[in-house]
Amino acid sequence: MRPFVRACAALSALALAGGVFTGPTAAAASPEIGCAWQFMSDATTLNVAFPDASATYWVLPYALVDGDRITVHGWYPYARYMSLNTYGTDFDTVDTLRDDEIAPDPGSGNPFADPAAAGLPPDARRWQVTVTTGTADRSRNEISALPTAPGAQRVPVGFLIVRVYVPDDPQSLPGSVPLPEVSLTRAGRTVSIPTCRAPFDPSSLPGGPIDTAATDAFDAVIASAAAGAFPGDVPEATFVNPASTSGLFPNGDNKYVGAGLTHQPGRIVVVRGRAPTFPDTGAGVPPAAPGTDVRYWSMCQNDQVSPYPVVACAADHQTRVDDSGFYTYVVAAPADLPPRAATDPTVTVLPWGSTEVPKKVLFLRHMLPSAQFYPRSVQASQAQGSDPAVTMGDYYPRAAYCATETFQSGGWRACLGG
Structure with a gap:
């Protein structure tokens, strides 16, 4: 890069x-x-x-x-x-x-x-x-x-x-x-x-x-921007509003919450939240179709090292949801992936990426929320300077580290409770 x-x-x-x-x-x-x-x-x-x-x-x-x-x-x-x-x-x-x-x-x-x-x-x-x-x-x-x-x-x-x-x-x-x-x-x-x-x-x-x-x-511009993207002293596996996206070719129509992660063998990250609705253009829905929450949303895993590449994303139409409209992501290296996560039709697996880059950052993007959805959007949390967990309610991505064996035996509830 x-x-x-x-x-x-x-x-x-x-x-x-x-x-x-x-x-x-x-x-x-x-x-x-x-x-x-x-x-x-x-x-x-x-x-x-x-x-x-x-x-x-x-x-x-x-x-x-x-x-x-x-x-x-x-x-x-x-x-x-x-x-x-x-x-x-x-x-x-x-x-x-x-x-x-x-x-x-x-x-x-x-x-x-x-x-x-x-x-x-x-x-x-x-x-x-x-x-x-x-x-x-x-x-x-x-x-x-x-x-x-x-x-x-x-x-x-x-x-x-x-x-x-x-x-x-x-x-x-x-x-x-x-x-x-x-x-x-x-x-x-x-x-x-x-x-x-x-x-x-x-x-x-x-x-x-x-x-x-x-x-x-040029390397220094990107590295400085990415290093200052999140406030300090935030626990890992906790989604927070970024301090800034300046210097990273930001798209003004997107807003993000992100969580810092560190790889450890035998440990995965489990993320759960309510999925916003979106116009599934791949299925023939017009992008301007009324009645959806956002134009687009995604969850992306990224290396936290210059030049800050993306590892993989699950876009809205690629994300599995359960009967209640909630997604569950499991972020794992191949050796740590629980078989249960790979076979559960309500779980979306995101690869950890190279474990030689142990530090990662996981982003949830919201693009162009509707007026009705706006109060629960990432955009609202950042505009208000509020805690996204409070502003976003069920749409906030709760995340936690979890042992592979714990997820295998009890699924997301054993990792996140509830």
Whole structure:
């Protein structure tokens, strides 16, 4: 995962000289110079900063001066969720524009705002967004770029990221539509930026100064952000609100509670809570369908070491629930997994991951809670600064360490009580 920060460091330096620049130099032995969406990040490629395994992220580095704009013309994906986010080189959010906030092109419909548009073909699902250096006007589908004023940021390089969660067809990560088309307008001249033929492999970047000081600096940003993500003196296997997600490419539509974990042989983690309802888009439910609690939720296991990759996630539609609507997760290394957990139809097993990385962090994500569900959401707990166990009620993930033998003999009740 270190190649990711090497690549970011290189692209940051190159972008300064070339405006929108999304490819390596010729010295990097790549045939594609200046193509769009050069990076793709997911749970297997450029796995960094606690991504969700059901999401894919496409990255466009940019460096803009006053009056520049980037035009992004795309298709609403056949998926659960899509958004555009801008970030600085501190990996913190500049602006967010999500699917249901993006007005469609004339003659098109937005399936994320109108359930009746869910069945439209791709050519009737078009949209256009402008990345602007000025104040973003949402009525014009604008999103703010990194500020360009002197002193706003020492290195005025930013990143535009498109996220797609849970494509209807898991084999089509962009959601059965092409990646958005990109153009740059500078000094009245507009230039189209071709889409890359394939994601760039950052391991091909050459060595040199970028591979040392700049890479270490990018590593330090991620490491510092992750190290400060949770308040100190919190017991392990206890879900708490994070102190901050700044510096980890945060998605403003998600909020998290997390629990620190440490591996010990013969010990597992058991987590139980009520599952929010969600629009099961893979089963044909429109993403804008009314009456569900959240747009998306998931439970993810992550390494607590730089670059903070995800080990595995169970998304809402992958999580088993019992007749009362409660989930039970067992987080375990293969040698510690109770046979009972592997065969119980109400238990979802999450792998521990490498035991050579003993420290982990387990995240519960809530995305876009409905007004009705909001009082029990992670979002409400963080907005109020309250104890999530109190605010979330049954939806709070109770967790505990448990011996493998204890779960085998008594199930989740022997570990958590109740």
